[in-house]
Amino acid sequence: MSAIIFPGIGPTRFAELARFLVAHPVARRFVAEADRALGYSLVDRYREAETRGDQGAYPEPTRLAFLVSCLALAECAVAEQDEAPLACAGASFGGIPAAVQSGSLPFAEAVTLTVDWGRRVDAYFARRHRDIVTQSFARVPVDRLGEIRAELDARGEWNEVACHVDHDFHMLSVREETVEWLEKRLRAAGGLPLYVMRPPMHSALFQDLREEIETEIVAKAPFSDPGTVIVSDHDGSLVRTADGVRSLLLNAVTRTVRWPLVTETLKGLGVEKVHVAGHDALWGRVEVMTDAFKVVAVRPDTAMRPRRRSTIA
Template sequence: MDEATGPGSAIVFPGMSPCRFADFGKFLLLNPFARRLTAEAGDRLGYPLIDRFRDAEGDYSEYAQVGFMLTCVALAEWAEQEYGISPDYCTGPSFGEKPASVYAGSLTFSDAVWMTAELARCLTEFFATEYTDVVTHSFVRTPEDKLDEVLAELAARGEWHDISCYIDHDFYMVSLRERNLDWLKDAVRGMGGLSLYTMRPPLHSRAFGALRRKVEDEVIGDLRFHDPLLPIIADQDGSILRSGEQVRTMLLDSIVKPLNWLQVVSSLEQLGVRKLWVAGPDTLFGRVRATTSRFEVVTVNPRLALHPRRRGTGPSHVS
């Protein structure tokens, strides 16, 4: 049985990292799948996506988000043609929920384009006046027991915090007031950890219930979600989603529930998955030990699609 089409594989759409047009603009301009989807996106949005993305400021603009989502979908379609992939399951941590919903057949691409742009607008409007002093900080090499002690100390001081992401056994993202950020960085350093980056606006916190309601009322509530043709593994708890309403709930719950990648990889492993195709510009989820220690990981990124290997040799693997 061909390894690309055999059982026990899943496609992963990565979370969005900071990006600008230079990161994958060439892919959008040259790849035939991306060019077709870019034209469809422009028709739905009413403006030329490439021009807006090229001129956008910041790493998470509306245009960058639509471009990232589009790139992930285009790469998955390209990999189907180039390598004959036919995964058994689909998942998408954090931002990756959006292209996963499209690829699995739960949401049309056109609706996903509109949803992505409108979600970007909602986040900008909400965090312009609410939780303006909250950020999400990521760090690694932090044992769970020591992190618990640090967070307990923060709580004892009456300072709010929330764990937003469980990425690996020693890799976390914590949301907190910006005035406590330097204190947290010092604490991470003190337990032998390494701070990575700080995100603004923050994400995945129980405190953002008002944002969930805004998104449901203004964006997701009226969209039509179909039962997925490919089972989706929810990024909050690793559950298997088989209905459109479950997919809708996953997207909404992503605002108020932490991402738990450990639950996702555990679920995939229990389902017999042994190979992951990571479709998108991934800097995290296909690389952490929780992933690479369990699966054969194959990256499908813009650079590969622009410079494919000789047919039959297969794409590169994460070591």
């Protein structure tokens, strides 16, 4: 039994995806459909954005190229298997390609949704919560994180877990002025502070953003019941209806990502192999994944090799 996993979007350079997007036949088909939905050349915009050095964590062309590459790689992985995947899941932004892969959301509509959603998020954080960031860190177990959060509470410092990625890997949202103290405290606890993300992620504080996206973007999208069950990255539940998929994507704005719950559900379904479709330096590599499954990274470079089952299976 196998499953398809879509990682959360991470830093990707044009050079890492360009050859795949323009040369691989499956990727070219997705790019052509994206171009029709957008009314412009995605690859050209992606190249131009990097040349200009566009500001922001993930400019619009980067988000779109990530969506396209994830779905093209998933199709490559499925084509190499003897059976259809039992389930799929996406971490954070990976929920959108998961919705497409499941059959719940047509690809062209996912392209439009990605554009509108990203612009709404960018505009929101340009005017709201500009003092909040999300700090990622490793080597801090759940109980130790609880102690650190209790100290923050005692100091009157707002904080909220954005992502529980692994046994000892988390992302915590705080006020920017708290970051220096937090990094020192993490190191004192034996932790390893990593990167700080702006805009922040996954907080109940952003309920008004969720409502904006629901009313003005998601309500227009033609969701249907998924043909392949989706595992929620928020609580590990099984999503089997159109309304469930719609809520899953919206909940990405306000609810913590709890990746260990995804792995528990997949194990309970009998999944033994997981294909991680997309550029990934995190979600498929953590212990909760590698200890539970045979994890196969389906990347642009592997997809571009001569077709041999061993490159993906």
